[in-house]
Amino acid sequence: MIALLTRDLRLAMRAGGGFGLGLAFFLIVVTLVPFGVGPQSELLARIAAGILWLGALLSCLLSLDRIFALDWEDGSLDLLATAPLPMEAIVTIKALAHWLTTGLPLILAAPLFALLLSLPEAGYKPLILSLFLGTPALSVIGTFGAALTVGLKRGGLLLSLLVLPLYVPTLIFGAEMARRGVEGLDFTTPLLMLAGITCGTIALLPFASAAVLKVNLR
Amino acid sequence: MGLNVSDLTIARGGIKVLEGVSFTLHAGSAIVLRGPNGIGKTTLLRTVAGLQPPIDGRVEADPDSLVYSGHADGIKATLTVSENLTFWAQVFGEADISNAIKAFQLERLASRPAGALSAGQKRRLGLARLLVTGRPIWVLDEPTVSLDVEAVGMFANAVRAHLARGGAALIATHIDLGLPEAEVLDAGQFRARAAALDDFDEAFL
Numbered sequence: 001m002i003a004l005l006t007r008d009l010r011l012a013m014r015a016g017g018g019f020g021l022g023l024a025f026f027l028i029v030v031t032l033v034p035f036g037v038g039p040q041s042e043l044l045a046r047i048a049a050g051i052l053w054l055g056a057l058l059s060c061l062l063s064l065d066r067i068f069a070l071d072w073e074d075g076s077l078d079l080l081a082t083a084p085l086p087m088e089a090i091v092t093i094k095a096l097a098h099w100l101t102t103g104l105p106l107i108l109a110a111p112l113f114a115l116l117l118s119l120p121e122a123g124y125k126p127l128i129l130s131l132f133l134g135t136p137a138l139s140v141i142g143t144f145g146a147a148l149t150v151g152l153k154r155g156g157l158l159l160s161l162l163v164l165p166l167y168v169p170t171l172i173f174g175a176e177m178a179r180r181g182v183e184g185l186d187f188t189t190p191l192l193m194l195a196g197i198t199c200g201t202i203a204l205l206p207f208a209s210a211a212v213l214k215v216n217l218r
Numbered sequence: 219m220g221l222n223v224s225d226l227t228i229a230r231g232g233i234k235v236l237e238g239v240s241f242t243l244h245a246g247s248a249i250v251l252r253g254p255n256g257i258g259k260t261t262l263l264r265t266v267a268g269l270q271p272p273i274d275g276r277v278e279a280d281p282d283s284l285v286y287s288g289h290a291d292g293i294k295a296t297l298t299v300s301e302n303l304t305f306w307a308q309v310f311g312e313a314d315i316s317n318a319i320k321a322f323q324l325e326r327l328a329s330r331p332a333g334a335l336s337a338g339q340k341r342r343l344g345l346a347r348l349l350v351t352g353r354p355i356w357v358l359d360e361p362t363v364s365l366d367v368e369a370v371g372m373f374a375n376a377v378r379a380h381l382a383r384g385g386a387a388l389i390a391t392h393i394d395l396g397l398p399e400a401e402v403l404d405a406g407q408f409r410a411r412a413a414a415l416d417d418f419d420e421a422f423l
Binding site for chain 2: 002076
């Protein structure tokens with residue numbers, strides 16, 4: 001399992017691995033929004049949390065189809081399926097590798113990007129906390145979507161359509177938590193909901209992803 | 219140890235291709251599977267490897283004794299030859315890749331990115347993977363595609379050494395592998411008869 005994780009991380013770092021893709025997309029969204037809505041910093045401060053969450057979600061979506069498609073194309077997935085690793089472990093490791101290469105860099109870069117959107121100071125802690133709690137759910141749900149569409153050529157559109165509705169609860173509670181933090185309100189309720197969603201998806205979805213992947217490999 | 223297939227019926231895309239497939243593969247022996255294109259050799263091998271369920275019949279083998287190698291080699295282009303092999307060795311809980319490198323003469327290519335290899339060299343790397351898995355039963359789908367005569371010889375030697383160690387191999391191929399001791403199984407004899415639709419609804423699905 002460690003071997004699979006290190007291989008996936010190494011592949012992501014090498015040329016064409018798409019490590020910087022999500023981060024670059026996030027940066028583009030964040031730098032273009034002020035041009036789009038105008039440079040009033042009080043307006044930006046109000047929408048910053050939502051924009052950051054939306055950017056994180058979309059840049060996560062961008063790299064989903066790579067999770068299984070590349071391994072499927074070159075036959076590694078067939079070979080992994082006959083390897084001694086259980087399928088549930090494979091999809092969990094894949095989701096973890098996806099989070100480490102897209103979610104974690106976004107969390108680390110978020111304070112800088114929040115500065116670009118002039119997020120009020122009170123908002124930083126809840127924003128980072130909400131991203132930290134929410135992005136693992138995005139990766140796990142996305143892995144499920146990727147497993148569903150693995151055999152399809154150009155399955156990206158279908159993947160987005162399948163995954164986006166499942167992302168809505170995470171987005172609602174994540175952005176709500178960050179917004180309440182900005183306004184100085186108590187954000188315990190959305191925090192608990194967000195943590196609950198993430199724990200639930202991590203506990204249940206790998207089994208669904210593994211079952212779907214086995215059907216798709218036939 | 220061994221592989222026992224009894225009265226197996228398999229389907230591809232919902233259509234039965236082979237039925238009543240029965241054979242036994244003993245330790246130390248090899249079976250070469252022959253048959254025209256589209257007869258269902260790949261489907262049979264994938265079923266034996268457990269990648270798809272059979273419609274009927276049984277595949278009996280010790281757990282974790284099979285290793286499958288298909289048309290694609292599962293090679294990552296941006297990893298080097300030795301990184302690719304080390305990964306598969308670790309997945310299968312082995313550590314030593316030097317035998318595999320030696321058997322397929324990959325010494326000089328070991329530090330090269332796998333994407334820079336030729337088709338035949340990639341195939342050699344894919345076959346070298348079999349040696350690092352440490353599994354006794356090899357299930358191979360056209361292993362010699364794009365190999366030159368010399369590399370086919372390397373492959374035959376690797377199979378022979380594997381059989382001598384008490385392993386077994388089930389190989390689908392169209393060419394002569396230089397393995398006269400292998401038993402030949404013609405897939406054509408198991409070709410499924412076109413079944414009448416017994417489920418009326420099926421015609422409308």
